[in-house]
Every structure is written in structure tokens, then in C-alpha cells.
Amino acid sequence: MKITVLGCGALGQLWLSRLYQQGHDVQGWLRVPQPFCAVNVIEPEGVSFNRNLPTNDPEHLAQSELLLVTLKAWQVSGAVSALLPRLNPRCAILLLHNGMGTQDELPPNHQPILQGTTTHAARREGSTIIHVAGGTTHIGPTSAAAIHLSHLAEVLHQALPDVAWHDNIASANWRKLAVNCVINPLTALYNCRNGELQRYPEQIEILCREVSSVMEMEGYHTSCEGLWQYVMEVIQSTADNISSMLQDVRTQRHTEIDYITGYLLRRARSHGMILPENARLFELIKRKENEYERIGAGLP
Numbered sequence: 001m002k003i004t005v006l007g008c009g010a011l012g013q014l015w016l017s018r019l020y021q022q023g024h025d026v027q028g029w030l031r032v033p034q035p036f037c038a039v040n041v042i043e044p045e046g047v048s049f050n051r052n053l054p055t056n057d058p059e060h061l062a063q064s065e066l067l068l069v070t071l072k073a074w075q076v077s078g079a080v081s082a083l084l085p086r087l088n089p090r091c092a093i094l095l096l097h098n099g100m101g102t103q104d105e106l107p108p109n110h111q112p113i114l115q116g117t118t119t120h121a122a123r124r125e126g127s128t129i130i131h132v133a134g135g136t137t138h139i140g141p142t143s144a145a146a147i148h149l150s151h152l153a154e155v156l157h158q159a160l161p162d163v164a165w166h167d168n169i170a171s172a173n174w175r176k177l178a179v180n181c182v183i184n185p186l187t188a189l190y191n192c193r194n195g196e197l198q199r200y201p202e203q204i205e206i207l208c209r210e211v212s213s214v215m216e217m218e219g220y221h222t223s224c225e226g227l228w229q230y231v232m233e234v235i236q237s238t239a240d241n242i243s244s245m246l247q248d249v250r251t252q253r254h255t256e257i258d259y260i261t262g263y264l265l266r267r268a269r270s271h272g273m274i275l276p277e278n279a280r281l282f283e284l285i286k287r288k289e290n291e292y293e294r295i296g297a298g299l300p
């Protein structure tokens with residue numbers, strides 16, 4: 001299959017290496033074009049993949065059957081909008097990022113669009129990508145043109161298992177949003193690994209209660225207890241992880257908070273609801289982010 005991977009960060013390189021090894025015709029797509037992308041991935045068992053893969057070939061892009069988007073949520077609309085006019089109308093776009101709301105920012109289009117979340121953990125160490133732990137990628141259609149694309153789950157599963165197909169991906173996305181609304185801002189504020197959040201069960205319960213109240217209004221059957229249980233399970237199974245938001249804060253990069261807690265707060269506002277604890281965490285992360293971005297931009 002001809003595939004373009006948009007974004008060659010940790011997750012992008014992991015997919016590039018696995019899809020290439022599965023025999024697919026892959027290229028990366030970088031914001032600043034380079035002759036190739038040096039893909040250097042070390043798997044959890046220690047096996048490494050090291051190869052220069054092609055990038056930014058417009059012909060390859062025009063013929064791609066899948067555009068796999070592994071950018072951060074806040075980069076998606078700008079980068080995908082720029083590529084839309086150059087895509088084959090049948091090219092599926094799979095958005096794979098934390099948070100929700102990026103699809104609402106795309107211009108009107110008829111591409112088959114899928115959305116997904118993944119629990120694979122990968123991080124950059126210098127010029128190497130460490131695939132820290134395997135996980136599951138949940139994907140499903142978010143546009144009518146994509147409902148018949150369940151075979152893509154099998155193609156992706158062969159490359160980087162597990163991949164699960166969901167006819168109703170929104171429900172899985174909301175559960176992941178709940179996990180990210182709890183783990184990401186709390187780890188960034190307490191500057192701790194995911195597992196250390198087990199010390200804050202009451203605060204996690206308050207956050208889960210707020211998230212579940214919005215989910216109910218959105219039409220998803222859920223409960224605070226069920227979400228709390230799920231979030232605690234993820235905290236345990238990813239105990240050693242440094243969350244993506246803590247990594248962003250430590251390296252003073254823009255975070256995905258606008259698409260995680262920010263998205264939740266926007267949905268709550270549309271139902272006339274106020275979520276005090278999520279709003280407080282949102283403000284704290286924004287303040288942190290604004291501080292280092294202001295200093296980075298040389299502003300007083």
C-alpha cells in the first residue's frame with residue numbers, strides 16, 4: 001500500500017519503520033522538506049531499525065492511499081489543510097493524536113477521515129526513538145466516506161499490533177479523553193511519572209465526575225465510578241511513563257491542553273456546564289505554557 005506519514009516524531013518514526021518492514025511503499029512528510037528522514041527506532045526487546053526513508057515526494061503523496069497523521073493535535077489543521085488539495089480523493093486520512101476537535105478545524109472536504117488513539121509509548125532520546133511499550137491503537141470512521149474502511153485496521157495491525165476497529169470511535173475517543181484530562185495535566189503539574197498519581201485518588205474522582213457529566217450530556221452512557229476505575233487501570237499499566245504533556249512541559253514545547261481539557265471545557269460550555277477542577281488545571285497548564293513561550297519569544 002502507498003502510504004504517507006505526516007509528522008516524523010516518535011510515533012511517526014515508529015509507524016514508518018513498521019509499515020516499511022511490512023513491505024508498504026512509505027514516505028514521511030516533513031514541515032521543512034529534507035531529502036530523507038533518518039528513521040532510528042529501538043524496540044522494547046532491544047531490536048533496532050535504522051534506515052533513511054524518502055520524504056516529501058509530491059507524486060508519492062498524490063498516489064497515497066493513506067495519509068497517517070502523527071502530529072500533535074495543535075499542528076494537525078494547518079498541516080492537513082495544506083495537503084488536502086494534493087491528495088487523491090480516495091486517500092484515507094487517519095488522525096492519530098491525543099485530544100479531540102481537530103477535525104472541526106479542517107476545511108470542508110470529501111476525504112474519508114478516520115480518527116484514532118494509541119497507547120503505544122515512544123519517546124525521543126537524541127536522534128533515537130525508543131519504543132518504550134507496546135499498546136493498542138483504536139481507529140474508526142468519523143466521516144461517511146470512511147465507514148467501509150475497516151480493512152485498514154487489519155493492514156495496520158499487521159505492522160504494529162494491536163489495532164482495533166470501532167464503528168463508533170467517538171465513544172473510545174471520549175474514554176481516552178477522560179484518561180488524558182486526568183493524567184496529562186496532573187503529571188505536568190506534579191512533575192511526576194504516571195504511576196505516582198495513585199496518591200491522588202480524591203482529586204482524580206473529582207475530575208472523573210466532571211468528565212462523566214459532560215459525556216452523559218453528549219449522549220454516552222458512562223459513570224464516574226466506571227471512568228475512575230478505567231483511569232486508575234491506565235495509571236497502573238503506564239506507571240513508568242512520563243506523560244506526553246510532562247515531556248512537552250519539560251522541553252518547553254507547546255502542549256495539547258487546548259485539545260484535551262480545552263475541548264472538554266468547550267463541550268461543557270455548550271451545555272451550559274461549569275467544570276471547576278478541570279478549568280483550574282487548564283488555567284495552571286496554560287499559565288506554565290505561556291510563561292516559557294513568552295520567555296522563548298524574548299518577551300518581558
Ligand code: KPL
Nearest residue numbers: 098183238241243244245
Ligand atoms: O496518552 C498518554 C500520554 O502520555 O499522552 C497516556 C495514556 C497518559 C500515557 O502516558
